[in-house]
Amino acid sequence: xxxxxxxxxxxxxxxxxxxxxxxxxxxxxxxxxxxxxxxxxxxxxxxxxxxxxxxxxxxxxxxxxxxxxxxxxxxxxxxxxxxxxxxxxxxxxxxxxxxxxxxxxxxxxxxxxxxxxxxxxxxxxxxxxxxxxxxxxxxxxxxxxxxxxxxxxxxxxxxxxxxxxxxxxxxxxxxxxxxxxxxxxxxxxxxxxxxxxxxxxxxxxxxxxxxxxxxxxxxxxxxxxxxxxxxxxxxxxxxxxxxxxxxxxxxxxx
Numbered sequence: 210x211x212x213x214x215x216x217x218x219x220x221x222x223x224x225x226x227x228x229x230x231x232x233x234x235x236x237x238x239x240x241x242x243x244x245x246x247x248x249x250x251x252x253x254x255x256x257x258x259x260x261x262x263x264x265x266x267x268x269x270x271x272x273x274x275x276x277x278x279x280x281x282x283x284x285x286x287x288x289x290x291x292x293x294x295x296x297x298x299x300x301x302x303x304x305x306x307x308x309x310x311x312x313x314x315x316x317x318x319x320x321x322x323x324x325x326x327x328x329x330x331x332x333x334x335x336x337x338x339x340x341x342x343x344x345x346x347x348x349x350x351x352x353x354x355x356x357x358x359x360x361x362x363x364x365x366x367x368x369x370x371x372x373x374x375x376x377x378x379x380x381x382x383x384x385x386x387x388x389x390x391x392x393x394x395x396x397x398x399x400x401x402x403x404x405x406x407x408x409x410x411x412x413x414x415x416x417x418x419x420x421x422x423x424x425x426x427x428x429x430x431x432x433x434x435x436x437x438x439x440x441x442x443x444x445x446x447x448x449x450x451x452x453x454x455x456x457x458x459x460x461x462x463x
Contacts, residue, residue, distance in 0.1 A: 227267040230254065233275060237282040253278050271319050271449070283320040289450040289458075290315065290322060290338040293442040300327035300336070311336060314445055325349060326357065326410050326434065334359075334430035335439040337450075337458075347462035348435060354408040355461045356389065358433035359415050361403040365424040367393055375405070379421040384411060386418045435461035 228236075234245035234254070246264050248254055254261050255276045256268060268275055275282045294300075298309045311324060315338065325337040325345045339345055348355050378387035388405050395402040401424070405415055419426050432439045436457035442448060450458075 230266040236284040236286040287341040292336045292447040294336040295444050296333050299330050332429045351409045355435045359405045360430050362428040363424040367401045381417045
């Protein structure tokens with residue numbers, strides 16, 4: 210097969226996760242794009258175990274296995290991932306006491322990523338991952354006041370006084386826990402559905418605030434982080450953030 214054979218070329222993916230093979234190789238530190246194109250033409254590259262000489266070949270770094278002279282390549286470009294975390298998974302790379310960690314839900318081909326703002330084992334919803342250390346630090350630093358929105362299904366009743374207490378803050382274990390906004394989405398006898406917006410994200414903050422206000426949390430889900438919405442992503446599913454979503458995070462972290 211000859212490099213540049215137009216009859217065998219694959220189109221460049223528009224707006225997806227794909228990138229030209231030479232660009233991916235360059236991002237993995239192999240060399241300039243032009244040099245990587247030469248390597249491809251020389252037959253020194255495989256994609257998913259098959260030799261690849263098409264310069265137009267598009268690969269998805271999260272799914273395709275690319276090797277240069279037998280060596281597995283990983284991109285050094287920044288990656289931004291959204292996961293809909295299920296209940297029962299813990300936010301840790303390794304825990305001998307935890308049968309399931311959030312990293313088990315992501316493919317190994319994504320490379321080394323870090324979660325941004327943990328969710329406890331019993332909570333679910335939007336969890337961000339990235340290898341962009343600077344942005345991760347800014348998003349989680351209390352001084353940046355990045356908004357995170359949670360939906361809380363709880364047993365108990367919420368009055369106007371309860372809402373004022375959420376906003377004024379409650380003291381627990383020497384910490385002041387305070388919501389930026391709170392809204393009752395649905396109320397039934399003995400049960401309430403709340404939307405709570407936080408800006409600091411202390412450990413188990415929503416659960417501790419609810420407990421201090423006489424509410425027992427039945428279900429807790431994060432649905433928004435820095436303007437990025439969970440949307441209809443299936444439980445346990447993941448996807449890359451769009452450029453607009455990454456821009457929203459950067460704006461929120463400023």
